Every structure is written in C-alpha cells, then in structure tokens.
Amino acid sequence: MSYRTDIAYLYDGTFHGLLCCVHESYYKKELPFAIYNYEEEQETLFTPKEILTDPDVAGRVETSIVNKISKDALQLVYLCFLSSMKGRELAILHFLRLGYKVGSPVIDMLTHDAVAKVTNAVRNVQGEAHVYKGFLRFSEFDGALAAVFEPKNFILPIVAPHFCDRMPDEHFLIYDKTHKHAFIQQNGEKSLIPIDNLELPEACTEEKMYRELWKRFYDTIAIEGRKNPKLRMGNLPKRFWSHLTEFTETKTTM
Amino acid sequence: MGVLDKLTILSDAAKYDVACTSSGVERKGEAGSLGNTLKGGICHSFSADGRCIALLKVLLSNACVYDCNYCVNRRSNDVKRATFIPTELAELMIGFYRRNYIEGLFLSSAVVKNPDYTCEQMIETLSLIRNHYRFRGYIHVKAIPGADDRLLTALGLLADRMSINLELPSHDSLKLLAPDKSRESILQPMGKIKLGINENKTDIVRYRNAPKFVPAGQSTQMIIGATPETDYQIINLSAALYKKYDLKRVFYSAYMPVVESRNLPALDTKPQLLREHRLYQADWLLRFYHFDAAELLDEKNPNFNPLIDPKCNWALNNYDEFPIEVNTAPYETLLRVPGLGVKSAEKIMRARRLTTLDFDDLKKMGVVLKRAQYFLTCKGRAMLGLPNNPESILWGLLSQRSAEMARSAEQLSIFHMDSNGEELVKCLTGQI
Numbered sequence: 116m117s118y119r120t121d122i123a124y125l126y127d128g129t130f131h132g133l134l135c136c137v138h139e140s141y142y143k144k145e146l147p148f149a150i151y152n153y154e155e156e157q158e159t160l161f162t163p164k165e166i167l168t169d170p171d172v173a174g175r176v177e178t179s180i181v182n183k184i185s186k187d188a189l190q191l192v193y194l195c196f197l198s199s200m201k202g203r204e205l206a207i208l209h210f211l212r213l214g215y216k217v218g219s220p221v222i223d224m225l226t227h228d229a230v231a232k233v234t235n236a237v238r239n240v241q242g243e244a245h246v247y248k249g250f251l252r253f254s255e256f257d258g259a260l261a262a263v264f265e266p267k268n269f270i271l272p273i274v275a276p277h278f279c280d281r282m283p284d285e286h287f288l289i290y291d292k293t294h295k296h297a298f299i300q301q302n303g304e305k306s307l308i309p310i311d312n313l314e315l316p317e318a319c320t321e322e323k324m325y326r327e328l329w330k331r332f333y334d335t336i337a338i339e340g341r342k343n344p345k346l347r348m349g350n351l352p353k354r355f356w357s358h359l360t361e362f363t364e365t366k367t368t369m
Numbered sequence: 370m371g372v373l374d375k376l377t378i379l380s381d382a383a384k385y386d387v388a389c390t391s392s393g394v395e396r397k398g399e400a401g402s403l404g405n406t407l408k409g410g411i412c413h414s415f416s417a418d419g420r421c422i423a424l425l426k427v428l429l430s431n432a433c434v435y436d437c438n439y440c441v442n443r444r445s446n447d448v449k450r451a452t453f454i455p456t457e458l459a460e461l462m463i464g465f466y467r468r469n470y471i472e473g474l475f476l477s478s479a480v481v482k483n484p485d486y487t488c489e490q491m492i493e494t495l496s497l498i499r500n501h502y503r504f505r506g507y508i509h510v511k512a513i514p515g516a517d518d519r520l521l522t523a524l525g526l527l528a529d530r531m532s533i534n535l536e537l538p539s540h541d542s543l544k545l546l547a548p549d550k551s552r553e554s555i556l557q558p559m560g561k562i563k564l565g566i567n568e569n570k571t572d573i574v575r576y577r578n579a580p581k582f583v584p585a586g587q588s589t590q591m592i593i594g595a596t597p598e599t600d601y602q603i604i605n606l607s608a609a610l611y612k613k614y615d616l617k618r619v620f621y622s623a624y625m626p627v628v629e630s631r632n633l634p635a636l637d638t639k640p641q642l643l644r645e646h647r648l649y650q651a652d653w654l655l656r657f658y659h660f661d662a663a664e665l666l667d668e669k670n671p672n673f674n675p676l677i678d679p680k681c682n683w684a685l686n687n688y689d690e691f692p693i694e695v696n697t698a699p700y701e702t703l704l705r706v707p708g709l710g711v712k713s714a715e716k717i718m719r720a721r722r723l724t725t726l727d728f729d730d731l732k733k734m735g736v737v738l739k740r741a742q743y744f745l746t747c748k749g750r751a752m753l754g755l756p757n758n759p760e761s762i763l764w765g766l767l768s769q770r771s772a773e774m775a776r777s778a779e780q781l782s783i784f785h786m787d788s789n790g791e792e793l794v795k796c797l798t799g800q801i
Contacts, residue, residue, distance in 0.1 A: 225720040226730035235735065249413040249423075253468045260467060278469075280398040281405045281506075285467070328376055328461065329470050335380045336426060337416035340625050340640055346419025350412070360470065361414055 118146040125163035126204075128152035130196050131173035133204055136166050137211055138176050150204035184214040187222055191237055197269045198236040206232040244270040248277050250351075252360045253287065254315070255322050259301075260287040261315055264358050269294045272307065279305060326360050333361040370451060372461060378451040382431040382442055383477055385627075386534075386590065387620040391423040391472035391507040393585030394529050404466065404473075404506030406529065406585075411472050424475035424509060425462050429453050429490055433479030437547040438630045439536075439595060442479045446628060452481065455494040463502045473507030473529075474498065484515035488524060495527035507585075512562065514554045521558060522582070525565055530585040530617070533559050535610075538603045542596035545632050556614075562587045563614050586617035593648065594641040595624035595633060599671035601662075604651050608662040611655065621648045647673035654679060657711060658704045681707040681766050684744055685759040691744045692751055695726050707766070708740030728752055740766055 124139065124147045126132040136150055151163055180189045192207050200206070209229035214221040224230045243266055251274070253260040260282075271291045275298040278287065282300075290297045290313045297310045318326070356362040392410030412421040428442075430452035436444045458476075465471045476494065481487050491510060498504045510528040512521055525531050533555055537543045540552045562583065569582035589610065593603065607619040623640035626633065651673065654660040658680070665679050666672070674682045684691060684707045693702055695717060703714040713736045720726060720734060727747040731738060738745075742752045743762045756762055764772070 220723055223719040224723055225716055225734040226724055226726065228733075231733050231735075238735070245411075248407075249411040249469075249472070251469050255468070262469070282403060282467070283398050283400045284403070325464050325468060328373060329465060329468070331373060331377055332380050332425065332465075333414060333416060333422070335377055336384050336422060337418045337420075338384055338625060341418040341420075341623075341642065343419040344417070347415045347417060350419060350421070351415040359414065360468070 118144050120146045120148060121161070122147050123149040123151060123161055123163040124166050124204075125151050125153070126166045127168050128154060129168060130193060131170055132166065132168040133196060133207065134173040134176040135168050136204065137208055138172050139164075139166050140208060140212075147205070147208070149202075150208065152204075180211065180214070183218065184211070184221060185219040188214050188219070191222060191233060194237045194240050194273075195233045197272065198240045199267045199269070200232075200236040200239070203236060206236065240268045240270060240273070243268050244273040246355075247274050250355050250359065251278075251289065252358060254318055254360075255325075256316055256319070258286070260285055261290070262288070262358075263290045263292055263313065263315070265292045265354075267293070269296070271296055271298050275300075275305070275307070326363075329360050372457060375451045375453055375457070376427065376461070378449050379427045379429070379431060379453060380425075382448075382479070383426045383428045383475070385441070385622065385625065386426060386475070386477055386511075387420075387622045388509065388532060388588055388590060388618065389421055389423045389426060389475065390588075390618065391509075393617055394507070396505055396584075398505060402503040402505045403463070404504050406473075406505070406507045410507075413469070413471055423472040424507065425465055425471045425473070426475040427453070427458070427477075429455075429458065429476060429478035429487070429494060430481045431479045432481050434482065435480055435549045437536075437549060438632055439546050439592065439624075439628065441627045443628070453494070455490060455497055458494050459497040459502065462498060463504065466504070466506060473509070475509045477511035478513065480513065480515075484513045485517050485520060488513045488516035488520040492520065492523050492527065495524070499527050509585075512558050514550065514558055518561060521561060522565060525562065525582045526580045528583055530588060531562055531583045532588040532590070533562075535589045535591045535606075537596055538591050538593075538598040538606055539596065542598065546595065546630075559587065559589070559614050566615070586615065588616055588618040588620065590620035590622055592624050593621050593645055594638075599666075600644070600648065600651075600673045601666040601668065601671035603648060604655070604662045604666060607652060608655055619652060621645050621652070643675055644673070647675070647679060651679040654683075659701055660705075677763070677766055678707070680705070681740060685763060685766075688759040688762075692746045692757075693744065694746050694749065695731070696721050696748065706741050706744045708737060708742075708744075713737070713741075 122145050124136045126136050133150070140146065177189060180192070192210065195203055195207055206229060210221070210233045213224070213227065213229050217224070221230060225234060247264060247266060247270060251262045251264055253262045269291070271289060271294070275289060278289065279300055286301045288297055288299045290310065295309060295311055296307060297313065298307050299305070390410050391406065392408065394406050395408040396406045398405040410423060412423050414422040416422055431442045431448070432450045432452055433442045433444055441448060462474050466473070476491060478487050478491060481490070495508060495510065498508070508528045509530045509532065510524055512524065512531050512533045514533060535555055536547055536550065543550060543552055565582045566586065569579065572579040591603070610616045610619055623642050623645040624634065625640050626636045626638050629636055651665055654665065655662065665683055673679055684705070693706065700714055700718055703709055703717060704711065716734050716736065717726065720730070724730070725748060728738065731747070743755055743765060751757065756765065
C-alpha cells in the first residue's frame, strides 16, 4: 500500500506532540509534506490535519526509538527539536523513518540527507549551548541571580542544568527572550515556565560596582599592540554583545 | 588604594601571561559548594586583541624585588605598585564567578620580599577561596621559583593547574635578559611538580579521598622574538618539555617591547604574531596529530614558512606520500592530510563503515575540502581539474593574504624567479 503524501500535520509545538506526529505517520500510512505548529504561518492551501498530543502515545514512541534504533538517536532527535532550523519536524520524521528501517547504524549515515540535516542542526544547537555557558551574564538582585539572553535555538533545557550543577545553593533565574521561557531554581526546586515579558529592577550599588570592576578588567586585559577586531568579531560576534556586561553602559559609581 | 585601582594595576601587569585556559579537569558541583569544571574549559569573553578570557588573571602583587630586563614589573621600572589583600581578592573573584564573568582564577605574583613570603600570601588567598567560599571551580596558579618545597606542595593542592614560565627558549638568552633566574631554577620546580603529580596519583589509588595535586597538570610559556632562537630550536624544546615533564601545554608569547634595554629589540619592534601563530599550529601537530618535531623542521630549514601552515608545508615537502584514499586510509594517515582535523577524520571513519565516500558525500558531512582536496582521492579518483604537482598546489593553498605577500616578495626580488616561478616555490616549500 502506498503512502499518502498530499497532507500536512499541525501539532502543539511540544516534543511529545511531535512524537505523536511520528506515530500518526506510521499508523495512518501518511508521509506529510510539512509539519506545522500552532504558532507558525501555514504555507498551504490544504487544511492541515491536527494531531493531538497524547502522553501515552508519545511515551510509546520514545520507547520504540530506544529499542528499535538507540538511546543516542533519541537524544539526537531531541536536540534537533530544540534547534531553530526551519522544517526541523519533517527532518526528524525522515530521520526516524530511516532509523526504524536500518536500526542503530542510522546515526553514522552522515552522507544521507535526512541524517546530515539532523546532525548539522544538532551541531548548531550544541555549539550555541556551549558558548552561552560562557557568555551568559548574571546580575544580583537581593541575593538572587538573574540572567537574560537571546539564543537562536531553544537551548535553555541544556544550559540550565549546567548552572544548577555549578551553583547548587543559589536562587537564580535565566530568561530566554527569544523563546519567552524562563528557568528558575529556588529552594532546590527547578522549573521551566513560559513568561511573556520580564522586567528586572534597577541594579543596586554593589551590583553596579561589580559591573564596573568587570568592565575595567575587560578593558585592561587586552594588549594594545595586539589589537585585532576581526579576530574578536569571529570569536564573539556582535549578536551576543547586547547582553554582555562588558559591552553595556554603566554609570560610574565609584 | 581601592579595589578598582588595584584590579587595574594588577591585571595590567598580568596580561602578558598568555595562558587563560580553564581546561584539563572535569569536576562536578556539590551541594554546599560553589562551582564546577569542564574538561574542555569554557571561554567567557574575548578581549579587544581577540584572545579568550576564561579566568580572572591577576597578580597578587607587582612590587617585585627582581630586576629582569624584559619585564614591566622589574624593580628598576617606574610603574605604579599595588598588592591585593587575600580577603579582598577572594571576595572579588567569587563575585565575578557568581555573575558568570569568569571560569575561575589565574593567580600569579611578582616576588614580594622573598619567594617564601610570596608563596604564603598566595596560599592564604587560595585557602580562603577553596575553604571559606567552598569554591570548586578552576584555579591556575604560578609557582614561585625559589620557594620552599613544602609551600609549593601546599599551593599545588589548592590549584588545578600550576605553571612556571620558561621565559626564554635558551640558557644564553635567559642569562642575558633574566640574570636573576637560571634555567635550573626554572626546570627544578618543574621537575618537582611532575614528581608531585605522579606521587599524588599513587596516593589516590591508595586513598580514594586523597586531595589532588594540580589535577589539570602543568604548563609553561616562553617569549618568542626577543632573542635569536630558530623555530626549530623552539619546537624541539617544546617536544622535549612535553616528553620529559609531561606538560599539558606550552604557550608562546610574541615579544612585545615594553621596556627599553640595550639587550632587547628596539621599542618600535612589531610583535611576531604570525610566527607565534605558526608555532601554535606546529605545537598542535605535536600534541594531537602524532607529528615529530624532526618531521616539521630541520637544521637546513630551521624556520616555519610564513605563507602556509606547517601541515601544508610538510605535505608539499612529502608529496610522494599523497594523494591518499579517503575510503581506506588509516585514521593516523587521515590526520596528516592538510585541512582535515580530528573531528573530520573521526566523521570519515564513522561514515565510511556504512558507505563508500565520494567528494560530494564529504561536503554533505561538513568536511571542508578547501585544502584537503589536493591530497585526497575518493574511490581512486582525484577531484576533477585540480593540479597534481606540489608547485601548482602551493598557489592553490595560499590564502589571499599569503598570495599578496608572495607577490610583494617577488617584487622586492627577495626570491629570484625564473619564468615559471619555480625558484620562489622552492623557497616557499623549503626545498632550498
């Protein structure tokens, strides 16, 4: 029996929702030409088929990926899901369909289009997650720490555990302005919640002092005779600057 | 003097220390403590010179009793002096770390009063950070040559990495420029650190909770271009240091004229940045690509080619070993192909188990072919339309900047060219 391909899916934008799309594709023998989420513009004349998210179904798909392909494949697919790549859902579906066919070797089939697409997106996600472990900046407000950043990919679920491990006793918040989500660690409780807008209070004197100390260190540590704007721009592109303490204006307090 | 002024003076005085890496040790966080470390390290910013900032790099003091010619902090130099109080520095460093400005501390110092006193002050600072603030992040500390062994050991137990600067690449240069230091006074503590690491390793086998002595190993740095050593001498020295002292890193620092001295290059001397870059590239080849120093340079060609990187240079001089077949070459051979790094070589190994690779496959996998294409075949075929002799390949490998350099060299007739440019090429590939 041949697969139906004149169809698009619409899902809720969650990972579990996407796994339900994978289930639907197998169960109904359909190969959608697109998978949209609720917030996306739909470039189609068809009315997309709405796929409801069922945690049980999603759980079953997860188990089947681990059993029939591998744990690494599930991790790869999850990381790809966090990427900002357009069409990532369809790429994941194609990757998994190939994986169900060939099993665990699928993650090494780097020359296959579906695999190359997923692998490249994951490389991008991991790269961004790594640099933000260094580029994130916290400010202190009444003993709690808060950081705001604007990543391209939704890396908060990967970046947050790093800071939990690093600062197990601190109360802190990390706000992703791009995806409008915040991660909060408070009294040992951790939560990831959607927040539309975050207004931080004005920095206190001590906080301003630390910013000034850091800026001074940043300016002093560069060697004048080796100035190299091109090299810096390659290592630290402009898009990061707006949330970096060393590039933001502070008023002198000392 | 306020903390801001001290920080300014003491980071300014520390900036010529190159090492800012936070790598070499993986340590998870712990409840009741602050901080962790990652094996690969993390860069937190990049300064205007393009270098990575990972650690708060400062001296504890710049009030030095020594008078080394090349050093800004030498006793006879007229600069502002400052000294951190241990509590002051510990608080500042923790404040920076909590805000994620830094990955940890790089602590060095001029010799205040005497080596033992200096070392004690550094130990006090690090004890505060480790014990009072319960800091589990990264600390790189400079060993103070001449300090008591007992103090050196105490310092090493508080730090992740320890380093002693070799300063200059030869005995004679050291004697000329740093009369207060001798090669022995530097190599001896280096040997002791190595011994400490080895002893500690057997302790850890015996007692699981034995405190670790510099778990991320030791490193060193030397100044390039202040004295007449060749690249061949320098890279041989590095190879020996890696072998003999188990160093994790050797850093190279292009000499920046900061003080006037009849023994030093003039103040308007430009730092040899390209040369420094080539030395780092060669250093990488020694550590990660299984090259021997003797393969890269010899007494007849004692310096690296400014126009192309050491690996390309080696490949052109040994062109009879190429091209190699992507689908069958062993991993070690892939690593020797210009343009292929560890990651690309690993990807090729993974992918070729399942399929036979051609050039399009390599591109799809994200293997950059710009340089590698001249040295590879896929399924026995070279890439179409590419030259297959080292002379023409060289021109293909030159970056735009290098090509311009080569052309201007031609105009200055440094190289005597015949009609097809063969002589120039021989110079460039080191055959002359």
